[in-house]
Amino acid sequence: MRALTWHGKHDVRVETVDDPEIINPRDAIIKITSTAICGSDLHLYDGFIPTMKAGDILGHEFMGEVVETGVKSTLKKGQRVVVPFTIACGSCYHCGKHQYSACDNGNPADNQDLGMELYGQPMSGLFGYSHLTGGYAGGQAEYVRVPFSDTGPIVIPDGLDDDEVLFLSDILPTGWQAAENADIEPGDTVAVWGCGPVGLFAVQSAFLMGAQRVIAIDHFPHRLELAKKFGAETINFEESKTYEALMAMTGGIGPDAVIDAVGLEAHGFFVDNVIDQIKASTFLGTDRPHSIRQAILACRKGGRVSMPAVYGGFVDKFPLGAFMEKGLTLKTGQTSVQHYMPALLNAVIEKKIDTTFLISHRLGLEEAAQGYKMFHDNQNEVTKVVLKPGLAPTPAGKESRHV
Amino acid sequence: MTLPKDDAPASTAKSQEGITAGIGELRGPKGDALASWSVTINRPHGDLYTFFHDFAHLPQIMDNVDHVEVIDALRSHWVVKAPAGHLVEWDAIITEEKEGELIAWTSIEGADIAHAGRITFQDAGARGTVVTATIAYHPPGGLLGKTIAKLFQREPEIQVRRDLRRFKQLMETGEIATNARTTKQFDEEMA
Ligand SMILES: NC(=O)c1ccc[n+]([C@@H]2O[C@H](COP(=O)([O-])OP(=O)(O)OC[C@H]3O[C@@H](n4cnc5c(N)ncnc54)[C@H](O)[C@@H]3O)[C@@H](O)[C@H]2O)c1
Ligand SMILES: [Zn+2]
Ligand SMILES: [Zn+2]
Numbered sequence: 001m002r003a004l005t006w007h008g009k010h011d012v013r014v015e016t017v018d019d020p021e022i023i024n025p026r027d028a029i030i031k032i033t034s035t036a037i038c039g040s041d042l043h044l045y046d047g048f049i050p051t052m053k054a055g056d057i058l059g060h061e062f063m064g065e066v067v068e069t070g071v072k073s074t075l076k077k078g079q080r081v082v083v084p085f086t087i088a089c090g091s092c093y094h095c096g097k098h099q100y101s102a103c104d105n106g107n108p109a110d111n112q113d114l115g116m117e118l119y120g121q122p123m124s125g126l127f128g129y130s131h132l133t134g135g136y137a138g139g140q141a142e143y144v145r146v147p148f149s150d151t152g153p154i155v156i157p158d159g160l161d162d163d164e165v166l167f168l169s170d171i172l173p174t175g176w177q178a179a180e181n182a183d184i185e186p187g188d189t190v191a192v193w194g195c196g197p198v199g200l201f202a203v204q205s206a207f208l209m210g211a212q213r214v215i216a217i218d219h220f221p222h223r224l225e226l227a228k229k230f231g232a233e234t235i236n237f238e239e240s241k242t243y244e245a246l247m248a249m250t251g252g253i254g255p256d257a258v259i260d261a262v263g264l265e266a267h268g269f270f271v272d273n274v275i276d277q278i279k280a281s282t283f284l285g286t287d288r289p290h291s292i293r294q295a296i297l298a299c300r301k302g303g304r305v306s307m308p309a310v311y312g313g314f315v316d317k318f319p320l321g322a323f324m325e326k327g328l329t330l331k332t333g334q335t336s337v338q339h340y341m342p343a344l345l346n347a348v349i350e351k352k353i354d355t356t357f358l359i360s361h362r363l364g365l366e367e368a369a370q371g372y373k374m375f376h377d378n379q380n381e382v383t384k385v386v387l388k389p390g391l392a393p394t395p396a397g398k399e400s401r402h403v
Numbered sequence: 404m405t406l407p408k409d410d411a412p413a414s415t416a417k418s419q420e421g422i423t424a425g426i427g428e429l430r431g432p433k434g435d436a437l438a439s440w441s442v443t444i445n446r447p448h449g450d451l452y453t454f455f456h457d458f459a460h461l462p463q464i465m466d467n468v469d470h471v472e473v474i475d476a477l478r479s480h481w482v483v484k485a486p487a488g489h490l491v492e493w494d495a496i497i498t499e500e501k502e503g504e505l506i507a508w509t510s511i512e513g514a515d516i517a518h519a520g521r522i523t524f525q526d527a528g529a530r531g532t533v534v535t536a537t538i539a540y541h542p543p544g545g546l547l548g549k550t551i552a553k554l555f556q557r558e559p560e561i562q563v564r565r566d567l568r569r570f571k572q573l574m575e576t577g578e579i580a581t582n583a584r585t586t587k588q589f590d591e592e593m594a
Contacts, residue, residue, distance in 0.1 A: 018585045024578040057584075072577065089576040093445055093530055108580045109568035113561060125580065135582040145584055148576070 002389070003057045003141030004368040009047030010376075012058065012369050020137065020145035025072035028149035030083065034162040035062035035139045037368075037375050037385045038170060039196045039263065040129070040310055045372050049312065051114060051131040060085035060127040061169040062139025063162060066149075074150040081153035083146055084337035085170045087125035087136060090151030100124075101334035106148070107134045118313070126334070140368055142389045154341045157349075163356045164348055166386065167197070172348075172355060173340035174308050175201020175261075179209050181306035181331035182257035186210040191246055191255035191298065192232070193291040195223035197358055197384055198308055199261035203232045204353055206259075215249060217242055217291075220380040226357065246298045254300035262291040263309030296322055307332035358384045364391040414439030414537060426539045430498040431509020431519035434541030438560040442567045445531040446574045448524040452503045454574065455522060458495075464569040464579070466593075467562065483516075491515050517541075534570065536563050 001019045006012055020029055038061050043049050063082040066075045075081065087106035088095050094102040106125030107115070111134050115122035118132075125147075128138015137144065146153060156165050179202050182190055190206045192199050195218035206214050207230065216227035217235045224234040235245045246255060292307060296319050299305055305328050323330070347353045360383045363371050371385040413425020414437045422437050444451055454460055458471045458479045469490060472480040477497045485491045493514035499507040499521075507521040518540045525533040540559055572579045583589035 018587070020584045021586050023581055023583050023586065023589050026576070026578060087580075089572075089580075091445065091575045092571075093443065096445070105572045105576050105580055108582050109565045109572065111582070112568060113564070116564075125582075131582075134580075137582070137584045147580065 001142035002365055003137075004059065004365070004387075005054075006044060006052055006056045006058055007054050010045060010373075012045065012372050014366055014368050015055075017055075017057070017141075020143050022068055022070045023145065024147060025070045026148050026150050027070040028066055028073045028075045028146050028153070029068035030062070030064040030081065030139075030144050030146055030153075031067045032062050032064040032139055032142060032144060032365075032389050033080075034064070034166045035059050035141075035365075035387050035389075036166060036169075036171075037061075037140070037371055037387070039198065041372070042376055043263070043310065044130070045376055049130045049132075051135075053131065053135075056128070056130075056135070057137040057141050058128045059138030059140030059144075060129055061166065061171070062127075062144065063156070063166050063169065064139075064144075067143070069149065072150060075153065075155075080156045082156060082165050082168045082341070083127070083139065083144075083153045084168075084173075084341065085127050085129075086152075086334060086337050087127065087134060087147055088152060088336075088338055089148050090338075095151075095338075098336055098339040100336040100338040102336075111135055124334070140365070140387060142365065152338060154345060156345070160349070161356075162388075163359055163386065165345065165355070167201075167355050167358070168337075168341050168344055168348070170335065170337065171197040172201050172344055172353065173337045174198050174335040175203075176205045176340055176344060177333075177335045178202040178259050178261060178306050178308035179205035179211075181304075181308075182206065182259055183304050183329075183331075184209040184211050184257060187212045188256040189213040189215065189250055190257045190259065191215045191217065191295070192227075192259045192261055193217045193295055194261035194263070194309065195220065195227045196261065196379075199259070200226055200230070200358065200383075201353075202259050202261055202308065203227050203230050207231055208352065211257075215246065215255065222380045223383060226383065229357070230354075242294055243298050250300070254298050254303065256300055257304040257306065258295040258299045259306045260292045260295050260309045263311065290317070293317065293319055296328065299326065299328055301326045303328055305330040308335070310334075359386050361385045362391065363387055364393050365389040367393055412439060412535075413437065425537075429509070429519040429521055429537070429539045430507065431539075434518070434539055436540055436559075437537065438540065438558070438563050439535065439537040440560065440564045440567055441533055441535040442571045443527055443530050443533050444571045444574050448526050448532040449503045451532050451534060451570075451574060452506070452524050455524075455570075456500070456506060464573055465566045466569070478511075534567060536567055538563060 003017050005015050066077050066079045069075050086101045088100035088103035089105040092104040103124040112122030114132050123133050125134035127136050175198050188211050190211045192202050195216050203214050214232040216232040218224050219238045365387050368387050374382045375385050416422050425437050459473050462468045467484050469482045469484050479495050481493050483491045494511040495508045497508050505523045509519040510517050520538040522536045527533045569579050
C-alpha cells in the first residue's frame with residue numbers, strides 16, 4: 001500500500017510499504033477514505049517529538065471502511081467507521097472510568113518504560129505518534145490496523161459525508177473536552193489562546209456550554225475571522241497587547257476561564273534527550289509569547305485553566321506563584337475520545353456543531369508531503385488539510401503547491 | 404538502637420540491610436539484589452492464580468522464556484532464550500503455594516541462573532487484584548549477575564515490569580498489545 005512516512009525534520013514521504021494484517025483477535029483492518037493532518041503532526045514534522053523512527057507511518061485522524069476483522073472484532077465488513085486517535089482497551093480500570101486516554105493496555109509493554117521514566121506512569125497508546133505512545137502505524141495511508149476494534153471505532157450511519165464526521169477522531173472531542181475542562185458557568189467569559197482546529201472547536205463548544213462571551217487570541221487574521229463567525233470577540237496578538245486587552249475587555253477582572261489551545265510549538269518542548277537541540281533551534285530563537293504563562297496571568301482569581309495543548313517535558317518560568325496565590329484550577333490531558341464520540345456524532349447529525357467549515361484543502365494521499373508543507377508554512381489560509389487516498393491529484397491540489 | 408521500620412516493601416529499601424531482610428523472606432539460593440514490581444489487574448485473584456499456577460502458560464507473557472515443561476506438581480523445567488540464538492535451561496521447584504494467594508519457587512541447585520521468586524495475588528475489591536512479583540538474584544557485576552544481565556539483556560527489574568504488564572494485558576483484554584503492522588514484523592519481534 002501507499003503511506004505517508006516520517007524520515008526526519010521536515011522530511012515526510014509517500015512510500016510503498018507492506019499492507020497491514022490482522023495480528024490480534026480484536027483487530028480490524030480499515031481502508032482509509034479520509035485522513036487529516038493535525039497540529040500535533042506538525043510537532044512531529046518539526047522534529048520536536050522524541051522516539052520517532054525513520055519509516056514510521058503518521059496520522060491519527062482517520063476514517064474508512066472495514067475490510068477485514070479479527071475473530072473477536074464486533075465490526076462488520078463494509079461498515080464505515082471513524083477511529084479515535086487514542087488506543088484504549090475498554091476493560092481496564094481507567095477505561096471503566098471513561099478515562100480512555102489513560103488506558104493501561106493500549107501501549108505495548110516494552111514501549112511503556114520510557115513514559116514511566118519521563119512521567120512517572122506510562123502513556124497510553126496513540127496512532128502514528130512516536131514510540132513513546134506505542135509505535136503504532138498511523139492512518140495517513142491506504143489501510144491501517146486498528147487494535148481493540150470492538151470498543152474504539154464508531155459506526156457512521158448512512159447519509160453523512162466523511163467531511164462531516166472525520167473530526168470525531170480527535171479535534172472535535174478535543175475542543176469539546178477543552179471547554180468541559182474549563183467548567184464553564186452561565187454568564188462566564190472564556191478566553192481561548194490559538195484559533196487552530198482545536199481552539200475553534202473549543203470556541204463553539206464554550207458557547208454551547210453557556211459561556212456568555214468567548215475571546216479568541218491568535219495572529220492569523222483568517223483564523224480569527226473563523227472564530228468571529230462563531231460569535232467570538234478577537235485579539236490579534238501582533239496588533240494588540242493580549243494581557244492588557246483581556247483586562248480591559250473584562251472590566252479589570254480577567255476571564256473566568258482560560259483555554260490554551262496553542263501548545264509546545266510556541267514555547268519549546270523539553271525532554272532530557274532533546275533539550276540541547278531544542279534550545280539551540282527553537283526555544284531561544286522564538287519571541288512568541290508563552291501562551292500558558294499568559295493564560296495563567298490573565299485568568300481571574302479563583303478561575304479555571306484548561307490546557308488541551310500538548311506539552312512534552314519541562315517548561316521554564318511556569319508562574320507557579322500566580323497559580324497558587326490566585327487559587328486557580330488546571331485541567332488537561334490527551335482527549336478521552338471514546339467518551340465523547342456518541343454524543344458529538346449526534347450533535348453533528350442535529351447540526352448543532354459545524355465541522356466542515358474548517359477544511360481548507362482536500363488532497364490525494366500522494367500529495368500528503370505537500371499537505372504538510374502547506375499546513376506548516378501557511379497557517380493563515382491552510383486551516384485543515386484532509387487527505388483522500390482515492391482522490392487523484394487535482395488541479396486545485398497542484399495549484400496549492402504554489403501557495 | 405533500631406528504628407521502627409516503615410511500611411514500604413523491602414525491595415524499595417535504600418540500605419543493603421533492608422534489602423537483605425526482604426531477600427530473607429524468600430526460600431532458596433539468594434543473591435543480594437531484589438527486583439520487585441506490582442500491577443493491579445481488573446480480574447478476580449482466583450482467575451489470575453489459576454492462569455499463573457500452570458507454568459506452561461508463562462511463555463505467553465514472559466518474552467524471554469521459550470517454553471516451560473511441567474514435570475510434576477512441584478517441579479518444572481525452564482528453557483530460556485539467550486542472545487545469539489542460545490538457550491539456557493534450569494529446573495525450578497515450588498517452595499510454597501497458597502491457593503489463590505501466593506506461589507513461591509526457587510531454582511534447583513546447580514542451575515545456571517540461580518534465583519528465587521515469589522508472586523502474590525492480593526484482593527483489591529472493585530479494582531481487581533494487586534499482583535506483586537519479587538525475584539532475588541545476583542546483581543550484574545558478580546559472575547552470576549553478569550550472566551543474568553546478559554541473558555535478559557536488561558535489568559531484571561525492567562524484565563519483571565514488562566512481564567507483569569503483559570500478564571495484565573492478557574488477563575484484562577484477552578490479548579497482548581503489539582504495534583506490529585504485519586505478521587512478518589510480529590514474528591520478527593517474537594523471535
Ligand atoms: N489534548 C489532545 O488530545 C490534543 C488533541 C489534538 C491536538 N492537541 C494539541 O492542541 C494544540 C492545537 O492544535 P491545532 O491542531 O489547533 O494546532 P494549530 O497549529 O493548527 O493551531 C495553533 C494556533 O495557535 C496559534 N498561536 C501560536 N502562538 C500563539 C500565541 N502565543 N498566542 C495565541 N495563539 C498562538 C497559531 O497561530 C495557530 O493558529 C496543539 O498543541 C496540538 O498538539 C491536543
Ligand atoms: Zn490530532
Ligand atoms: Zn483500557
